Structure formats: structure tokens, C-alpha cells
Amino acid sequence: MVIAWWAALLGLLLAIGLILFRVNPVYALIFGAIIGCLVGGMSLTQTTDTIVKGSSGVMGTIIRVIAAGVLAGVMMESGAANVIASNIVDHFSDKLAILALALSTMVLTGVGIFIPVAVLIVAPIALEVGQKMHYSKLSLLVALSGGGKAGNVISPNPNTIAAAKGFNVDLSQVMIADFVPAVVGLIVTVLLATLIKHRGSFVPDDQKFESKKQDDLPSLKAAIVTPLVAVILLLITPVGDIFGIKALASFNLDAMYILPIAGLVGTLAMGQGKKFLQYMAKGLARMTDVVMILIGAGAIAGLVSASNLPQKVVEIVQTTGISGTFLAPIAGILMAAATASTSTGVILASNSFAKSIMSFGISGTGAAAMVHTGATVIDQLPHGNYFHVTAQAVQMHFKERMSVVLWEMLVGLSMTIVATLMYGNLF
Secondary structure (H helix, E strand, C coil): CCECHHHHHHHHHHHHHHHHCCCCHHHHHHHHHHHHHHHCCCCHHHHHHHHHHHHHCCHHHHHHHHHHHHHHHHHHHCCHHHHHHHHHHHCCCHHHHHHHHHHHHHHHHHCCCCHHHHHHHHHHHHHHHHHHHCCEHHHHHHHHHHHHHHHHCCCCCHHHHHHHHHCCCCHHHHHHHCHHHHHHHHHHHHHHHHHCCCCCCECCCCCCCCCCCCCCCCCHHHHCHHHHHHHHHHHHHHHHHHHCCHHHHCCCCCHHHHHHHHHHHHHHHCCCHHHHHHHHHHHHHHHHHHHHHHHHHHHHHHHHHCECHHHHHHHHHHHHCCCHHHHHHHHHHHHHHHHCCHHHHHHHHHHHHHHHHHCCCCCHHHHHHHHHHHCCCCCCCCCCHHHHHHHHHCCCCHHHHHHHHHHHHHHHHHHHHHHHHHHCCCC
16 A cells, blocks of 8 residues: 555644654654554555564664674774863864864764764863864864764764665675765865854863773774774775775675674774673664664654655655755755664664665666765754754754854765766766
8 A cells, every 4th residue: 555645744744743852763753653653544454564574674773782882892992082082172273273173973883872872972072172272162163063964974873884784785885985075074174263253152261081091992093993893894885895805895794794803803802802792782772773773764764754745755856856865965955954863863864765866877886975965954953862962062052062063064065066067977
């Protein structure tokens, strides 16, 4: 049975409305899917089958996200992420402080740390830098958030995994495709943060910062082993394809294997082998919320897939004369804005509109890159956790945090424009 487009749209809007009213996003998405199916004429049994089918469709992504928890747990719990961030900032001059802060969060998210966690790790360093250089909190958060967004599109994080799975391409392909947009995002971040460094409130001169304990932290050489192993293993197959090396091209390990392997090798390199099981447990705990969100997103994606909404959207695009290429970034932008989540936005956009997007002749990798970068434009709205976590990280009140959204949006938009120009078949 095909559900009418308006019923699917009603269910989607209901889910968004519930999220805006602070209903748990998982329940909001599932409830919206149920109502959309029932209003669309499905029986209770058909509704259950549709939601189960939609949720089953994200299991591949969920398995890879759980695997990513091993890497994330090792990086965060061992202190490796802190060591990397501190060393980046310490090796830049004061004049390049904003670049150092943006690069720090870019690197941390790029190696698999969740963007809100990356901001939390670098924020104390940023506040010290801001106090010393007399830079505004607005500038500091734009640097941290913009850098995090740039790193987020080239990382083995849940959002990248969802983009790859949604368009049936390798994770490494999406990471490579997003590299140039990410670099542009970093550049735009530094320019914007520098432009507004004297605008807004500042870190009080009398604020004290606790000195960091270095005793239990690994060395920089040991700290970079985990991300280095992950990147090398993820890139072996693409490098083999590019240079025609059959031995490398046939090395097709999935991220499900690579990320835990990298975590284990890194743990041993840091001399923390006895704590590996502990790191795994902590990493899995950090992934629980993401997994639950993905299940909810799968349910609403099942509703949309069972309807003619994607076809209706294609018809509208064709009628208006707008290039079908723009469906990919627009889907990413709207879905991420609706859920205030990059990962949820990507999975909704890709699972619901993948066939429609690719019907315009766009490659899977290109479509994934455009949807993925589009999901970073306005994913930092108040109905999501990222908005509030980052506000607390730099001790910023609600109104001032809202003023950061525009600058964050410009960073995400710059990456989206570059990705669309590169992969959108516009010329």
C-alpha cells in the first residue's frame, strides 16, 4: 500500500513539532511515523510492519556506529583527545590562536570524537586563550563549532556512516569526497571568527583556570596511533583504486572491523591494554543515544519510503525548473534543521530521498557528500542538545548563543556550496 504524500508529510511535521516541544526525539519520530501511517489508511498491522521495516533499514548504520564507539571510547577515556588538542594549540603562535582552536576541534571530530564532546574538550583551552588575547566568546565558539563542523564531514562519526550507508558507498569514499569542502569550511571558520573577535562578551579577567594534570595522559606519539591506524586502514582500498594497485584495491575491510581494530591498537600503544574493556564499555554508553535516535529516524524514514512523498518532491522540482541537483543539499539542510541533529538529518534525508536524488544522475558518493554537508548548515538549533552543550562549554547565555547560529550556518553553507559545485553536475 502506498501512503498519500500529505499523510507522510503530516507525520513528519508532527514528529518535528513534538521535538520542538521537547518530547524525546526517539518517541517523537516513532509517534509521527505511527500517525502518518494510520492517517494514510494503513491498518495497525501494516503500520507496525512499515515502522519495523524502516527501523530494520538502519541496522547496518547502527552496527557501524556501535563499532565506532570503541574508537571514540579509547580516544576520550584515555585522554588521547585532550593531548592532541593541547598540542595543536601549544604549537601555534598567539597570532594564530583562532586557527589553532578551529583546527583542534576539526582534528578531534575528524578522528571520530563527537562534535559536542570535541567542543567540550577544547573549550577550557579556548577560554584561556580568549582571556589572554581578549577575544570574545562569540569568536571562540564560532572557531570551535566551525572547526568541529569541518571535521565532522570527514570523520568516521555516525553522521558520515549514515551518509555512506544511505547511498550504498564506502565510508572512506564519503570522507575523501568531503575533504575539500571541509578545508573550505575551516578557512571560512577562521575568517569569520577573526572578523568578530572583538564583538560580544569576553572572558572575565579574574576568571581562574585549573592547571591540567599530565600524569595519566599518554604521550602525543601514543595518542595519535588510534586515529592514524583508523585513517590508514580506511584509505587503503581507495588508494588502491586510484593507483591501480590490486593488492590494496582488494583490501576491503568495512568500518565495522577497522574502527575497533584501531581502538585496540591505540590502546596497546598507550600501554593501557588492561583498560580496553573499560574503554569499550564507556564508548558503547556514549553511542546509546545515537543508536536510539537512528531507530526513531528509521521509523519515520519507513513512513516516507512507503509514501509517494519523494515522487511528489521530484515533481515539484521538475515543475519549478530548479536543477534536481539541489534536492540533495536541500534535503540535508531541512531534515537536520527539523531534528537539530546532523546524524538524524542525514539518515532521514538519505533513507527518504536517496532514490529521488540519484534519479537526477548524481553519483552515490556525490549525493552523500551534498546531503552530508547540507546537514551541517542549521543543525545547531535550540531543540537539539548541541546548542545547549556548547553554550555551557563557553559559559554563554541563551540570547548570545543564538547569535552564534548565523555564523555557524555560514560555515556549513560554505561547505555545502563547495560540495554542490564539485558533485552536482551543474556544468
